[in-house]
Amino acid sequence: MKLLSRPFFWLIVAVTFLYALLPYLGQNITLRETLVLSAIYIILAANLNLMIGYTGYVNFGSIVFFGLGGYLTLWLIASHHWGLYPAVLFAGLVTSLLAFLLGIGVLRLRGAYFALATIGINEAVKDFVANFEPWGGAEGIFLPFTAFKAMGGPAKALWTVYLLIILVMGLSLLLTYLVKRSKFGLGLFAIREDEDAAMVLGVKAPLYKTLAYSLSAFLPAVAGGLYFFKNGSVIPDEAFNLHLSIEAIVMVMLGGQGTVTGSAVGAFLYERLRGLLLTLPGLSNFHLVIAGALLLLIILFAPGGLMGWLYRVWPRLRRVLE
Amino acid sequence: MPEILAPVLDGLLIGLVYGLAAIGLTLIFGVMDVVNLAHGAVIALGMFAVYFLFESGIHPYLGLVIVAAIGLAFGVFVYLIAVRPIIDGPPLMTLLATFSVSMVIIGVGTALWSTSPYNVDFPVKTLNLFGYTVTSARLVAALAAVLVTAFLYTFLYRTTLGKAVRAVANNREAAELMGIPSQQILALAFGIGTALAMLSGALIATLFPFTILSGGIYELKSFVASVLGGLGNPTGALFGGVILGLIEGAVAPFIKVSWTNVIEFVIFVLILLFFPTGLFGGRR
Numbered sequence: 001m002k003l004l005s006r007p008f009f010w011l012i013v014a015v016t017f018l019y020a021l022l023p024y025l026g027q028n029i030t031l032r033e034t035l036v037l038s039a040i041y042i043i044l045a046a047n048l049n050l051m052i053g054y055t056g057y058v059n060f061g062s063i064v065f066f067g068l069g070g071y072l073t074l075w076l077i078a079s080h081h082w083g084l085y086p087a088v089l090f091a092g093l094v095t096s097l098l099a100f101l102l103g104i105g106v107l108r109l110r111g112a113y114f115a116l117a118t119i120g121i122n123e124a125v126k127d128f129v130a131n132f133e134p135w136g137g138a139e140g141i142f143l144p145f146t147a148f149k150a151m152g153g154p155a156k157a158l159w160t161v162y163l164l165i166i167l168v169m170g171l172s173l174l175l176t177y178l179v180k181r182s183k184f185g186l187g188l189f190a191i192r193e194d195e196d197a198a199m200v201l202g203v204k205a206p207l208y209k210t211l212a213y214s215l216s217a218f219l220p221a222v223a224g225g226l227y228f229f230k231n232g233s234v235i236p237d238e239a240f241n242l243h244l245s246i247e248a249i250v251m252v253m254l255g256g257q258g259t260v261t262g263s264a265v266g267a268f269l270y271e272r273l274r275g276l277l278l279t280l281p282g283l284s285n286f287h288l289v290i291a292g293a294l295l296l297l298i299i300l301f302a303p304g305g306l307m308g309w310l311y312r313v314w315p316r317l318r319r320v321l322e
Numbered sequence: 323m324p325e326i327l328a329p330v331l332d333g334l335l336i337g338l339v340y341g342l343a344a345i346g347l348t349l350i351f352g353v354m355d356v357v358n359l360a361h362g363a364v365i366a367l368g369m370f371a372v373y374f375l376f377e378s379g380i381h382p383y384l385g386l387v388i389v390a391a392i393g394l395a396f397g398v399f400v401y402l403i404a405v406r407p408i409i410d411g412p413p414l415m416t417l418l419a420t421f422s423v424s425m426v427i428i429g430v431g432t433a434l435w436s437t438s439p440y441n442v443d444f445p446v447k448t449l450n451l452f453g454y455t456v457t458s459a460r461l462v463a464a465l466a467a468v469l470v471t472a473f474l475y476t477f478l479y480r481t482t483l484g485k486a487v488r489a490v491a492n493n494r495e496a497a498e499l500m501g502i503p504s505q506q507i508l509a510l511a512f513g514i515g516t517a518l519a520m521l522s523g524a525l526i527a528t529l530f531p532f533t534i535l536s537g538g539i540y541e542l543k544s545f546v547a548s549v550l551g552g553l554g555n556p557t558g559a560l561f562g563g564v565i566l567g568l569i570e571g572a573v574a575p576f577i578k579v580s581w582t583n584v585i586e587f588v589i590f591v592l593i594l595l596f597f598p599t600g601l602f603g604g605r606r
Contacts, residue, residue, distance in 0.1 A: 058414050060421075105595050111413045112357040113553075116545050117594050123542060124587030131580050246421065253418065286433055292425025299419050300407050 008177060008260075008322050015264070016170030020163055032162055034275070036230070039169040041267035043223045044244070045251040046172040046260070050216040052249065053258035054176075054185060055209055056192030057107070058115040061122030062220065062248060067239030068095045069221025070228035071129060074141040077229070079134075083150065084161075088225035095221035100214035107209045110195070119242070126240035140235035147229075161230045165223060172219045177260045177322055179215070188212055189258075243288075247274075250295045256307030261321040265306060328454050330571040335456065335464035337567015339525050341560035342467040343540055344547035345474065346518030352554030353491040353511040355413065356405060359420040362541025363427035364516050368393065368523025369532045370435065376442050382528050386466065389524045390517045397516025401509045409508065431534035439531040463525040470521060471560055474514070478556075487511055491554075519544075539583075546590040552600020561602070 003009050019039060023032035044066065051059045072091035076082040082090075106117050130138045151157035179185040187208045190198035199205045228234040247270065255266020270291075277287040302309055311318050343365060350358045358364075368389055375385035404423050408415045447458040478484040489497040490507045498504050526532065526540065544559075547566050551558020569589075570582055593601070 052414075056412075056414065058417055106591070109594055109598065112351075112355075112417060113549075113594055113598055115417055116357065116549070117591055120542070120545070120587045120590045120594075124584055124591065127580065127583040127587070131578070131584065246425070249418065249421075286429060288429030288432065289426050290429075292422040292429060295422035295425065296404055296419060299415050299422065300404075303411075303415065 003178075007320060009174075011321075012170060012173045012177065012260075015173070016166060019169065020166040024159065024163070032159075034271075036162055036165055036227075038268055038271040039165050040223060040227055041248070041251060041271050042169050042264050043165075043172045044220055044248040045255070045263040045267040046169075046176050047216040047220050048245075048248045049176055049252050049257065049260070049263040050179060050188075050212050052252055053263065054179065054188040054192060055212050057110075057209065057213075058249070059118045059213075059216070059245075060115055060249070061118035061120075061242065061245055062216065063242065063245035064122040064125050064240060065095050065099065065217040065220040066224035066227075066244075067129075067234075067236075067241075068098070068125065069224030070234045070239050071135055071141065071224075072221075073225030074143060074228055074234050075135060077147050078141050078143055084147075084226075084229060088164075088222050088229075091225045092218045092222040096214050096218040099217035100210060103210035103213035104206075107206065107213060122240055122242055122245065126236050129240070130236040138236060140233055140239075142233045143229065148232075158230060161226050165226050165230075168219055168223045168226065172223075173260060173264060175215070175219065176263065179212075180260060180322055184208065184211070192258075247291060250291055250298075253295060253298050253303075253305055256305030256309075259305075259307040259322060262305050262307035269306075329574040330568060331451070331454055331456065332460065333567040333569070333571020333574070334564060335460045335567070336529070336570070337564040338464040338467040338560070339522055339529075339563070340540070340543050340547050340566050341563025342470055342525070343519055343522035344544040344551070344559035344563050345471060345556045346515040346522065347541075347544045348548040348551070348554055348556055348559040349474075349518065350512055350515035351548070352556070353487060354405075354409060354508050356409070356416045356420065356512075357413075357553075358512075358515065359417060359541075360400065360424040360427065361519050361544055362537035362539075363424040363431075364393070364396070364519040364537070365523035365526070365540045365544075366431060366532070366534050366537030367396070367427060368520030369527035369536065370431070370440070370534070371520060372524035372527050373440050373442050376444065382442055382444055382524070383462065383466075386521060386524055389520050393517030393520030394513040396520070397513035398509045400516065401512035405512065406505065406509070428534060428537075435534055437533050437535055439533050440527075441531045442527050444528070457529075459528045463529060466525055467522070470518065471556075474518070474556070483510070487514075542583075542590070543586065546586050546593075549590060549593050549598075550601055552602055555600060555602070558600050558602050562600075565601075 019035055023035060044062065048059060048062045051057050069091045072094055073087045076087040076090065077084065106114065109117055129135055135141060148154040148157040151160055187203040190201065190203050191205050191208060195205055251266040251270045252263050254270060256262030274287055277290055298305060347358060347361050350356055371389045371392055372382050372385045375388060376382050400423055404419045405416060408419055448455050449458055449461060478488060486502045486507050487510065489500065489502055490504050494504050523537065543566060547562035548559045550562030550565055566586065573582060573585065
């Protein structure tokens with residue numbers, strides 16, 4: 001595929017640059033903090049889409065990758081004095097490898113059984129980490145101030161990390177786009193439609209599923225490393241927050257499962273909505289209720305999400321927006 | 323008898339309550355192939371139901387009957403709103419739909435009652451059982467769980483309506499052809515499952531303090547118990563609950579409480595991997 005001649009590729013590049021430059025040019029920290037959350041949501045939703053949208057396996061515990069990445073990164077920096085770059089890359093690779101090994105086992109389960117196991121994995125890892133003394137137990141890991149010094153002081157380090165998170169966001173969108181257009185992606189879609197039929201047709205379903213699971217772990221783990229580095233600390237409840245991985249499912253469903261644009265737009269809209277609800281007086285306690293009701297409405301009335309609806313109204317859009 | 327048996331006895335009693343919660347989950351799965359992810363939230367609702375009944379002067383054990391009735395009605399309501407329209411869709415959709423119900427319940431609960439702990443504070447006696455001291459609350463909770471289970475079995479195996487539920491579980495189309503209104507039966511089964519979850523929550527509330535988020539732990543315990551017994555198998559779920567309680571009791575003297583969850587989840591994932599139809603084998 002000639003990537004450079006695809007308008008969609010340039011759209012991804014444009015969005016990434018927009019995210020990176022908007023706050024950077026004006027040195028607008030408020031805008032940066034809003035966009036960082038939105039970017040993290042897009043990363044989580046895009047990578048989750050590989051499992052839910054492409055392969056048809058509901059991963060309720062996708063946040064476990066994000067949390068593990070955060071923990072590994074901060075542990076390497078705080079206890080072993082690694083630099084940020086090798087630490088996040090290593091954290092991403094280790095998490096991805098762990099996901100691969102875990103996937104070999106867990107992906108033998110289908111449908112509801114798999115979904116249940118993913119909840120179990122996240123909760124088990126969370127409880128394990130909360131009891132694991134080398135990682136600070138329930139108190140978590142705090143970064144020493146010197147960690148930021150190596151990157152030219154906290155103020156500069158935060159901007160660097162912001163740009164890195166945006167880069168990971170761009171890469172997530174690019175990755176899901178490339179997978180969708182590849183033979184590998186077609187195999188995943190075949191598994192989603194009918195796993196047994198796909199296997200009869202020669203799709204190596206167990207391998208493909210495991211690769212998809214492992215692939216969906218890498219960038220969230222890197223993002224987790226960057227995000228918690230930016231926070232300066234990581235605790236079990238924040239790192240393995242099951243709610244966030246459920247919200248990621250809402251984002252994917254809202255935008256339209258199986259589409260790259262959908263996962264990004266869904267995440268963006270969800271972040272906006274959540275921000276709006278949190279600031280509106282009287283509604284701040286209800287954001288979970290509204291997210292739940294929204295999810296239910298999508299499932300009952302628009303299972304294709306926003307993109308499904310757009311494709312129906314405007315079928316030619318299918319050719320431009322993946 | 324040695325000291326070690328005291329926590330095991332405690333574990334056995336609480337295990338029966340876990341079993342009751344697991345039956346609620348497994349019954350719904352067995353009848354309609356839906357994993358009810360609102361299970362934990364409903365358990366928490368049961369806790370709050372018994373708490374508010376108690377606050378308005380009704381004894382917790384009398385409150386159980388009312389809680390069961392509320393649970394049945396609430397379950398039917400949830401089924402009609404969230405599950406019925408997509409009952410024939412892919413399993414992903416029912417999973418997400420029941421999960422969204424859970425989000426709504428927990429969200430409303432958090433807004434109304436915050437996440438601080440509540441406690442049903444009623445007088446509890448300590449009894450002497452075979453030379454061991456147990457609290458009356460624990461004993462009654464276990465007995466109630468057994469009674470409710472017996473009641474459920476009588477319903478399923480001794481009444482025409484129960485027979486219809488089993489017929490729909492076996493083969494919905496065939497049951498339809500025999501003139502069984504399958505949608506109403508599904509709604510009833512969802513209601514019963516929800517009622518059992520609320521009952522178990524109510525029983526747990528008489529033992530421990532709780533918050534609106536407490537249901538999550540018991541939801542996971544219910545999953546573990548029901549996969550131990552084989553998803554869809556009520557008897558298996560009860561035994562699964564007892565096994566879980568016994569494990570908790572047996573390891574309690576040796577390790578920190580916070581590790582029990584890790585052990586349970588590891589067991590859970592291992593059972594799913596190696597015995598997906600449960601320890602007792604076979605499907606339903």
